Amino acid sequence: MSLLSAAVRRRGPGALAWHLGALVVLAVVLYPVVWTIGASFKPSSEIIGALDLFPADPIGDNYTRLTEGIADIPISTFFLNSAYIAVGSVIGVVLSCSLTAYAFAKVRFAGRNAMFAVMIGTLLLPYHVLIIPQYVLFQKLELINTFTPLLIGKYLATDAFFVFLMVQFMRGLPKELDEAARLDGCGHLRTYWSIVMPLCRPALVTSAIFTFINAWNDFMGPLLYLNEPDKYTVSMGLKMFIDQDAVADYGGMIAMSLVALLPVLAFFVAFQRYLIDGMATSGLKG
Amino acid sequence: MTHIHTSPGVLAPGDDRSVAKRNGPGGNAPPAAERPDRRENLAGYLFMSPWIAGFLFLIAGPMVFSLYLSFTEYNLFEAPRWIGLQNFTDMFADPRWRQSVKVTSWYVLIGTPVKLAAALAVAMLLAQKRWGQSFYRAAFYAPSLIGASVSAAIVWRALFSDDALVDRTQKVFGVEAGGWIGDPAMIIYALIALTVWQFGAPMVIFLAGLKQVPRELYEAAEVDGAGPWRRFFHITLPMISPVLFFNVLLETIHSFQIFGSAYIVSNGSCGPADATLVYTCYLYEQGFVNSRMGFASAMGWLLLVAVGLVTAVLFWSQKRWVHYEEGGR
Numbered sequence: 311m312s313l314l315s316a317a318v319r320r321r322g323p324g325a326l327a328w329h330l331g332a333l334v335v336l337a338v339v340l341y342p343v344v345w346t347i348g349a350s351f352k353p354s355s356e357i358i359g360a361l362d363l364f365p366a367d368p369i370g371d372n373y374t375r376l377t378e379g380i381a382d383i384p385i386s387t388f389f390l391n392s393a394y395i396a397v398g399s400v401i402g403v404v405l406s407c408s409l410t411a412y413a414f415a416k417v418r419f420a421g422r423n424a425m426f427a428v429m430i431g432t433l434l435l436p437y438h439v440l441i442i443p444q445y446v447l448f449q450k451l452e453l454i455n456t457f458t459p460l461l462i463g464k465y466l467a468t469d470a471f472f473v474f475l476m477v478q479f480m481r482g483l484p485k486e487l488d489e490a491a492r493l494d495g496c497g498h499l500r501t502y503w504s505i506v507m508p509l510c511r512p513a514l515v516t517s518a519i520f521t522f523i524n525a526w527n528d529f530m531g532p533l534l535y536l537n538e539p540d541k542y543t544v545s546m547g548l549k550m551f552i553d554q555d556a557v558a559d560y561g562g563m564i565a566m567s568l569v570a571l572l573p574v575l576a577f578f579v580a581f582q583r584y585l586i587d588g589m590a591t592s593g594l595k596g
Numbered sequence: 597m598t599h600i601h602t603s604p605g606v607l608a609p610g611d612d613r614s615v616a617k618r619n620g621p622g623g624n625a626p627p628a629a630e631r632p633d634r635r636e637n638l639a640g641y642l643f644m645s646p647w648i649a650g651f652l653f654l655i656a657g658p659m660v661f662s663l664y665l666s667f668t669e670y671n672l673f674e675a676p677r678w679i680g681l682q683n684f685t686d687m688f689a690d691p692r693w694r695q696s697v698k699v700t701s702w703y704v705l706i707g708t709p710v711k712l713a714a715a716l717a718v719a720m721l722l723a724q725k726r727w728g729q730s731f732y733r734a735a736f737y738a739p740s741l742i743g744a745s746v747s748a749a750i751v752w753r754a755l756f757s758d759d760a761l762v763d764r765t766q767k768v769f770g771v772e773a774g775g776w777i778g779d780p781a782m783i784i785y786a787l788i789a790l791t792v793w794q795f796g797a798p799m800v801i802f803l804a805g806l807k808q809v810p811r812e813l814y815e816a817a818e819v820d821g822a823g824p825w826r827r828f829f830h831i832t833l834p835m836i837s838p839v840l841f842f843n844v845l846l847e848t849i850h851s852f853q854i855f856g857s858a859y860i861v862s863n864g865s866c867g868p869a870d871a872t873l874v875y876t877c878y879l880y881e882q883g884f885v886n887s888r889m890g891f892a893s894a895m896g897w898l899l900l901v902a903v904g905l906v907t908a909v910l911f912w913s914q915k916r917w918v919h920y921e922e923g924g925r
Contacts (some may be wrong), residue, residue: 322889328724328726329726331721332721332722334729335736336735339735339736339739342748342755345751349754358754358759410647411644412643413641413644418636419644424842425644425647428651428673429647432655434845434849434903435900436852436900438855438875438879439662439900440654440655440658440659440896441657442662442665442889443658443659443661444654444809445883446658446661446891447653462654463650464649465646466646466654467646468647468651468655473647497639498639498643499607511730527744529744529745529855545745548746548750549746549860552750567746567748570745570746571742575742578738578741582734585731589797590801590803590804591890
């Protein structure tokens with residue numbers, strides 16, 4: 311655990327220097343966030359050009375402006391669309407990736423190693439090779455301007471990273487458990503659902519949160535597939551806001567940017583342990 | 597909880613499953629140990645069916661189709677017209693395509709090392725056990741999650757525009773600038789700053805790697821009189837090289853594909869003067885604005901080749917600098 315600490319305590323910088331260093335990094339990292347919070351309470355004319363982090367005379371106009379919506383569409387529409395896609399993605403990823411991961415980790419079938427190699431290969435595949443043919447496919451199927459193109463891949467386990475994460479986790483489970491389940495006459499489906507899934511909660515939660523946040527932040531997907539403002543996600547709503555009011559309404563734009571991040575920040579505060587540990591494990595076992 | 601019953605055939609009792617489990621995918625079991633039977637096969641393929649469908653319809657099929665499209669002229673409304681290698685020759689003759697290659701290479705070559713250096717430096721700081729360590733870890737990780745959003749790009753635009761914060765700060769130090777966003781020579785560095793700001797994800801991976809380094813090594817080195825630099829280059833770096841490799845690979849591939857932040861920071865123009873015309877920006881413009889689906893497919897394939905080459909070179913170089921020792925893998 312505290313591998314470096316003994317050596318460092320004797321030789322390295324003292325506690326004071328350490329905290330000073332950590333605080334400097336903290337200031338740099340959090341500056342844009344704090345600046346945004348401050349700016350959201352400034353009048354638009356004072357956002358660019360003022361060096362003060364917080365306004366002398368905070369106003370709430372930028373937030374009341376948001377209640378008017380963007381281009382006659384209430385902001386709640388964008389949030390509901392994003393929430394629908396994000397929650398739908400989470401359900402799809404948790405189900406489809408865990409089924410695939412179970413097969414890789416626990417079922418001995420012909421071609422498993424080859425398929426695993428292919429799956430890892432897709433992890434390295436640039437998404438941009440696929441956007442043109444996938445667009446043509448969804449266009450032929452008349453699915454443009456629906457949420458299907460944004461969701462279908464989540465239900466078909468194409469997020470290889472999460473499959474990989476779950477395989478790693480399932481391989482770490484004590485094998486006595488599913489052996490015992492077998493002896494008791496459990497089939498694979500039963501073992502998957504009643505033994506492996508509950509034990510995999512940390513990996514499932516990590517995948518779920520990452521999926522939610524990625525879907526919420528996604529920009530290119532909605533940019534390609536959604537073309538009517540009432541279908542737009544929060545990212546697209548924001549983009550529409552910039553196109554419309556870039557110069558005139560800096561305050562509203564900053565306030566909207568902050569509000570758009572709230573679900574992500576809430577998830578992060580609640581689940582940061584899972585996220586960080588999940589990320590850390592992914593790099594360790596190759 | 598509802599109990600799900602499987603068909604009795606899915607489980608064949610008495611076969612040697614423990615071997616399979618011990619040798620998970622990628623395990624180095626001799627092929628002879630793998631004796632799949634028909635029921636196991638059936639179960640495996642049933643569980644895998646979503647992935648198999650996804651792979652065929654969303655990955656493999658589209659890849660074949662895009663390879664075909666890359667030799668055609670196609671605008672989505674008329675049938676694709678075969679033009680052979682012309683998309684590729686057009687590409688190399690196109691100054692804007694060359695600009696996009698230049699911008700992307702610059703972004704990858706500067707952004708990735710700086711980001712990884714920052715991540716490693718901060719990880720080494722946080723590897724010391726001190727009060728507040730987990731708070732700092734979480735705070736430094738936060739930008740990695742919001743950095744990809746449109747919101748972050750908008751804030752970046754505001755921070756780096758003319759007479760805004762960065763500009764004013766520069767003036768305090770006597771450097772005349774006029775904002776990075778409007779300056780074709782500087783805007784790319786605003787983008788690079790945005791990616792470096794998201795050092796949190798590689799940082800936690802480094803941190804996990806640093807925790808695996810046995811501290812006896814440092815103690816022994818200290819006894820031998822090795823200073824901090826020697827300890828860093830002769831112990832820390834070799835010991836975390838697998839994790840470093842993983843981070844370099846992931847971040848490089850990731851950087852090649854930057855789109856959203858370049859698009860928003862430049863206000864949808866990939867400018868000024870094509871200064872943020874990253875590869876995917878140009879691909880998007882050619883495919884979806886100019887309806888040159890064939891040309892864009894060809895661009896996609898070249899990106900795949902480039903990423904494949906970089907990946908291959910990294911894997912090849914692995915032998916020289918990545919040390920997998922006990923517990924390393």
